Amino acid sequence: DVKALLDACDRHTPRGSRDYALVLTLLDTGLRASEVIGLRVGDIDPRSGLCTIMGKGRKVRQVRAGAKARAAIVRMLGYRRDVVPNAATNGAPLWVGYDVQGREKGALTPYGLQAVLRRLGARAGVSPCSPHRFRRTFALWCLRDGMDLHSLRLLMGHSDLAVLQRYLALAGEDIERAHAAHSPADRLLNERG
Numbered sequence: 001d002v003k004a005l006l007d008a009c010d011r012h013t014p015r016g017s018r019d020y021a022l023v024l025t026l027l028d029t030g031l032r033a034s035e036v037i038g039l040r041v042g043d044i045d046p047r048s049g050l051c052t053i054m055g056k057g058r059k060v061r062q063v064r065a066g067a068k069a070r071a072a073i074v075r076m077l078g079y080r081r082d083v084v085p086n087a088a089t090n091g092a093p094l095w096v097g098y099d100v101q102g103r104e105k106g107a108l109t110p111y112g113l114q115a116v117l118r119r120l121g122a123r124a125g126v127s128p129c130s131p132h133r134f135r136r137t138f139a140l141w142c143l144r145d146g147m148d149l150h151s152l153r154l155l156m157g158h159s160d161l162a163v164l165q166r167y168l169a170l171a172g173e174d175i176e177r178a179h180a181a182h183s184p185a186d187r188l189l190n191e192r193g
Contacts, residue, residue, distance in 0.1 A: 001126045002027060002137075008124035014079035015098045019120055021072035022095060022113075026131060028069040030138030030156050032056065033131035037108050041083045041090035046074050055157040063155050080104070 005023050010016030026036060035053050044051045049065040065073070073094070077083050082104075083092045093107035097116075108116070113131060121129025135156070142152050153161055180186075 001124070004124040004126055005120055005129065008120055011075070013102065014076075014104070015102060017072070017076040017079055018095065018098075019116060021069070021076040022116065023120070023134075024069040024072045025065060026134035027138060028066045029063045030135050030142075031063065031131075032135065032157070033110055033113055035157075036131065037093075037095060037110060037113050039094040041077065041092045041094050043094065044070070044073060046070050053157070059157065061154070061157050 002023070006020060009020035009023065011020050022036075025031070029036075029051065031053065032055070035055055038054055039051070043053070044065060049067070049070050051063045051065055053061050053063055055061050080092075080096070083090050095108035095113070096104045097106060097108045097112045099105045117129045117131065121127050139152060139156060142155075143149075149161055
């Protein structure tokens with residue numbers, strides 16, 4: 001699904017470049033919708049990927065964006081006339097909306113973010129396509145790749161593990177794969193022949 005979404009972005013246009021950077025940022029940071037649209041250009045260090053986030057409950061936390069997300073953001077900012085990509089003090093909104101003629105129309109709103117993802121999902125054949133689905137995907141992929149719960153909790157901005165554990169209840173397919181990989185009886189019989 002993620003590859004289909006990325007393939008549906010025309011990276012040679014300001015809007016398509018924004019969409020591509022947005023997908024990678026949502027996937028790579030696990031940010032809430034309100035946190036993503038609240039980002040300013042100066043909130044992300046293009047060299048280190050360190051992002052300063054104003055999170056839920058007005059709590060400040062830091063997350064990181066990987067090299068591919070950062071490169072996509074820098075490319076997207078190259079289309080913008082109102083920003084200098086490497087200026088850490090730039091308070092311009094990171095994400096902007098576009099009108100039907102492709103002209104910038106100000107900061108992306110929560111409704112605008114939903115609309116962007118809905119349109120992109122429709123082009124890519126991915127439904128549902130929402131900020132929360134990216135957040136859950138981030139969490140699941142990080143766990144599957146071996147990230148510890150404490151680090152994931154901090155990155156996602158949860159106050160305790162109970163919230164994260166409810167959020168990340170393993171899907172049936174995860175449990176099925178885990179059992180197939182670790183079934184004691186199957187492993188015993190495979191070893192004995």
